[in-house]
Amino acid sequence: MAGNEIVILLLGPSRSGKTFFARHATRQGENVNTGPTTECADYPFTVPTKRFLLIDTPGFDSPRENLSVLERVAQRLSELENASQEVGGVIYFHNITERTVPWTDVELFGLICGQQFLRRRTVLLTTMWDKVDPQKHDRYNNVQTQVEQKFKGLSARQFFKFDGVTNGYEAVMEYFAGLGPKDAAQLTLTQEVQKSGLNIRRTKAGKAMILAMNRAVCVVQ
Numbered sequence: 259m260a261g262n263e264i265v266i267l268l269l270g271p272s273r274s275g276k277t278f279f280a281r282h283a284t285r286q287g288e289n290v291n292t293g294p295t296t297e298c299a300d301y302p303f304t305v306p307t308k309r310f311l312l313i314d315t316p317g318f319d320s321p322r323e324n325l326s327v328l329e330r331v332a333q334r335l336s337e338l339e340n341a342s343q344e345v346g347g348v349i350y351f352h353n354i355t356e357r358t359v360p361w362t363d364v365e366l367f368g369l370i371c372g373q374q375f376l377r378r379r380t381v382l383l384t385t386m387w388d389k390v391d392p393q394k395h396d397r398y399n400n401v402q403t404q405v406e407q408k409f410k411g412l413s414a415r416q417f418f419k420f421d422g423v424t425n426g427y428e429a430v431m432e433y434f435a436g437l438g439p440k441d442a443a444q445l446t447l448t449q450e451v452q453k454s455g456l457n458i459r460r461t462k463a464g465k466a467m468i469l470a471m472n473r474a475v476c477v478v479q
Contacts, residue, residue, distance in 0.1 A: 263302075263309045264434055265343055267331070267445075269367065270351030272317030275385035279351070279420060280312045283427040298334040305428075308435045313345075318366060321471040328467060329458050331370075332451050339452065345445045347379045347434045352405055354384040354398050354419075359405055362470055368412040369463040372446030377413040379443050381430055382406065387421035 268276040272294050280286075280301040294317065301312040313334060316327045338344065350367050352359055371380055384405065390398050406417050416433060419425045450461040458464040 263311050263343065264346040265311045265313065265338060266347045266349060266434060267313050267345050268315055268349050268351065269331075269370070270317065270349075271353075271363065272319050274317065274351035274353045274356075275383075275420065276314050276317075276351050278422065279349075279383070279385070279427060280314045282422050283310075283312060283431070298330055305431060305435070308431070310431060310434075318363060321362075321467065321473070324366070325458065325464065325467045325471065328370075328447075328461075328463055329456075332447060332456055332458055332461075335445070335448050335451050336456055339448065345379075345448060346437070347381065348375070348445070349381045349383050349430065350409070352382065352384050353386045354401055355386050355389060357401055359408055361408070362466075364408050364412065366463055366466060367409075369461075369466055370445070370447045371412075372443075372449075373413050375443040375445050377415060377443075378441040379434075379437065380414050381416045381418055381433065382409050382414055383418050383420050383430060385420045387419050387425065388423060 268280060270276055277295055277299075280299075284301045284303040286301070295314055296316055298316075299314040301314060303310055303312070315331050315334075318324050318327055335345065348371055368376060382405065384402055387398070402417075402419070409417075418430050418433075420427070420430070447461060447463060454460040459468060
C-alpha cells in the first residue's frame with residue numbers, strides 16, 4: 259500500500275452508521291447531519307503509528323439500487339489500483355436496532371470480499387448501541403449473537419460494538435494495524451475488476467444483484 263496507508267472500506271446499508279464512524283474517527287463533527295451518502299468519500303487520518311484511509315460508501319438498500327452502488331465502489335477500487343493501493347480491510351456495519359440482517363446482504367458481502375479476505379481482513383461492527391435502552395441490553399446482545407452467527411458462516415471472525423463513547427473506533431483500528439504479511443489477502447471484487455475492466459455485471463456480486471433484481475421484478479408483477 260502506498261505510503262504504508264491502510265485503506266479500510268466501509269460497507270453496509272444506509273443508516274447503519276458508516277459516515278458517523280468515519281467522521282468520529284477523523285474528528286470531523288460526527289453530529290453534523292450530512293444526509294445519505296451518494297458517492298464514495300475519503301476520510302484520511304493518522305494515529306500515533308499508522309495512517310488510515312477510510313472510504314465511506316453509499317448504502318446497499320434495494321436490489322434496484324445495489325448495482326449502481328456496486329459500480330461506484332468498483333470505480334473507487336479501480337482508482338486505488340491505479341494509485342498502487344489496495345484495500346487492507348473492510349468493515350460491515352449493522353444497526354443493532356435492526357433485529358436481523360437479510361441473508362441477501364450477508365451473501366453480497368461474502369461475494370464482494372471472498373473467503374480468504376473475510377477470514378483475515380474483515381470486521382463486523384454493530385452500531386447504535388447508544389440508542390439502546392440500558393434495560394434491554396440483554397435483548398440486543400442476543401441480536402448481536404444472531405448476527406455474528408450469520409457472518410461466521412462466511413468465515414468472518416472479528417466482531418466489535420460501536421457507540422461512539424465507551425466503544426469507539428480505536429479497537430477496530432488497532433485490529434487492522436496489527437495485521438501482518440501472514441494476513442495478506444486481496445478483495446475478490448478488486449480481482450474481478452482487474453479482469454473485467456469495470457464490467458460489474460460479470461462479477462460474482464454483480465450477478466447476484468441482477469438475480470435479486472429480477473426476482474424483485476417478478477414479485478411485483
